[in-house]
Amino acid sequence: FVEGGYSNATKRKRVPVRHQLSLDFYANTCPHVDQLVASVTARRFRDSPASGAATIRLFFHDCFVEVKPKNLCCAAHCSRILSSLAKVRRVCWMQGCDASILIAPTTGGKVVVERDVEDNKNLAPEAFEIVEMAKALVESKCPGMVTCADILAMAARDFVRLAGGPNYGVKKGRKDSRVSMAGKVRGNLPRANSTVDELIRLFAAKGLRTEDLVALSGAHTIGFSHCDQFVSRLYDFRGTGEPDPSIDLRLLKALRMSCPRSGGNNDVVAPFDVQTPFSFDHMYYGNLEAKMGLLATDQALFLDPRTRSLVQGLGRDKVRFFDAFAAGMEKMGSIRVKKGKTGEIRKVCSKHLAA
Numbered sequence: 001f002v003e004g005g006y007s008n009a010t011k012r013k014r015v016p017v018r019h020q021l022s023l024d025f026y027a028n029t030c031p032h033v034d035q036l037v038a039s040v041t042a043r044r045f046r047d048s049p050a051s052g053a054a055t056i057r058l059f060f061h062d063c064f065v066e067v068k069p070k071n072l073c074c075a076a077h078c079s080r081i082l083s084s085l086a087k088v089r090r091v092c093w094m095q096g097c098d099a100s101i102l103i104a105p106t107t108g109g110k111v112v113v114e115r116d117v118e119d120n121k122n123l124a125p126e127a128f129e130i131v132e133m134a135k136a137l138v139e140s141k142c143p144g145m146v147t148c149a150d151i152l153a154m155a156a157r158d159f160v161r162l163a164g165g166p167n168y169g170v171k172k173g174r175k176d177s178r179v180s181m182a183g184k185v186r187g188n189l190p191r192a193n194s195t196v197d198e199l200i201r202l203f204a205a206k207g208l209r210t211e212d213l214v215a216l217s218g219a220h221t222i223g224f225s226h227c228d229q230f231v232s233r234l235y236d237f238r239g240t241g242e243p244d245p246s247i248d249l250r251l252l253k254a255l256r257m258s259c260p261r262s263g264g265n266n267d268v269v270a271p272f273d274v275q276t277p278f279s280f281d282h283m284y285y286g287n288l289e290a291k292m293g294l295l296a297t298d299q300a301l302f303l304d305p306r307t308r309s310l311v312q313g314l315g316r317d318k319v320r321f322f323d324a325f326a327a328g329m330e331k332m333g334s335i336r337v338k339k340g341k342t343g344e345i346r347k348v349c350s351k352h353l354a355a
């Protein structure tokens with residue numbers, strides 16, 4: 001395995017070697033990195049359990065935004081092929097799990113970063129803080145070694161486990177992005193009113209199967225949503241003037257009390273999983289069968305014949321859900337990750353090195 005280059009065996013054929021992440025990537029440079037991150041996440045989970053869901057969502061929004069470069073020359077060997085590093089940077093922007101989401105808006109706001117985009121506006125500040133705290137601790141023990149992209153992946157994993165979910169190993173070796181641009185987010189994130197067709201296509205474009213879509217949506221077994229994301233289901237579903245017929249009537253009544261048709265408080269949130277909102281279990285799927293999905297996209301997974309049996313399968317079997325979720329996270333966590341010289345190792349996660 002040759003990072004970003006060509007293996008000897010394939011040299012003549014010029015077949016690029018696929019970049020791979022590994023569990024023990026920091027074995028020599030920061031052997032206790034998992035424990036360092038875990039010490040921060042465990043403390044935060046005790047003080048503020050809601051920050052777990054926020055961090056998992058942050059990881060999802062980091063990984064899903066990718067722009068397929070026209071020229072796929074993104075690996076380290078490109079620097080030999082292209083004349084200047086600037087060219088490599090231009091070609092290799094905005095790729096998946098690269099901590100691009102963590103870059104803070106600049107004061108004066110000339111550059112509009114991913115965090116400025118509407119879909120990212122309600123990502124909770126605690127999630128950013130946790131990554132920053134974990135990074136500071138890791139920097140104090142192993143300066144300049146571990147990327148923010150890897151720390152975010154580890155923190156998300158910790159919170160899944162702390163909330164009662166599967167305990168899976170996180171492969172590491174991602175690099176941090178050198179850019180974060182608001183304009184590249186559009187079309188990369190699902191919306192609360194996306195159709196199943198759109199969801200399947202979006203996930204497929206990231207190399208994720210329909211099975212992964214259903215398993216990863218199970219993250220909504222914890223966490224909360226603001227009213228504006230589902231209020232139209234409660235009063236005027238798809239312009240009918242009626243509520244969504246696929247909501248359980250008791251849930252509808254309760255949600256209407258929290259979320260009035262208009263004039264409500266913008267900060268009010270409702271749990272995705274009314275039964276066990278803080279527990280990472282397979283209740284999410286049972287809720288969908290009982291017409292208790294919160295977003296139209298959640299409920300649609302049960303209504304659509306392509307995803308219904310997957311929902312039923314995971315709803316019956318917690319172990320199967322845990323296995324499918326862990327596998328989905330590993331795939332999602334390796335969407336177009338950067339390796340070698342195409343990225344950086346930031347010192348502070350909200351700032352590029354050059355900034």
Ligand code: HEM
Nearest residue numbers: 053054057060122190191192216219223224225226229297
């Ligand atoms: C399949 C399409 C998906 C859609 C349409 C979707 C949409 C949303 C929306 C609208 C919110 C509420 C935001 C707010 O009002 O604050 C939310 C929250 C959340 N999402 Fe998703 N999501 C999807 C998939 C995922 C995936 C794949 C993950 C992770 C693997 C995930 C993890 C979360 C978590 C944990 C929360 C709760 C955040 C909190 O409580 O702070 N979602 N999602």
Ligand SMILES: [Ca+2]
Nearest residue numbers: 062096098100
């Ligand atoms: Ca990213």
Ligand SMILES: [Ca+2]
Nearest residue numbers: 221273276279
């Ligand atoms: Ca739950």
